[in-house]
Amino acid sequence: MPGCREAGEFRAPVSSHRSPDGPPPWRWLCLDHVREFNASYNFFDGMNADQIMAAQSPTAGWETESRAFRAAGSADLPPRWADFRDPMDALGARFRQRMDEARREAADPRFTREEHRALHTLGLESRADRGALRRRYSELVRRYHPDRNGGDRSHETRLGEVVAAYQLLRKAKAFA
Incomplete structure (x- = not known):
């Protein structure tokens, strides 16, 4: 003023x-x-x-059209125009991890997508056998269980993920 x-x-x-x-x-x-x-x-x-x-109006500001929502998981797919020159990797970096996962899944059709995620959760390769699965599960349960951590429950979520992954994989056809 x-x-x-x-x-x-x-x-x-x-x-x-x-x-x-x-x-x-x-x-x-x-x-x-x-x-x-x-x-x-x-x-x-x-x-x-x-x-x-x-x-x-409670809907003020919502009058404009927006894109339709896509099915779960399809939002992370790379655009169809991804074969252009991107020297600084500004656009391609976003999709690299998803594309690497898709390549790994396609390379080993013995596992479903959920089973591939479970393998990743446990930190196992797709060529692991049932013994390696049990050893890794035991190791992670010992690491994350509150009884082994002095009652610390901060790893409880991770422990739940490990247990769920093991329950899925132990029933997988590849480990039968």
């Missing part, structure tokens, strides 16, 4: 008119001037009754 020597730490819009091109320009005010601005600010200034009702 003209003549004010206080630091402008609080932002306020220059005008109440909203631009379709983005947020309004801001000005920076000190605490006293922003309080004064807020006391006189009227969001509905210049609106007629219908516009005020529309702005107060």
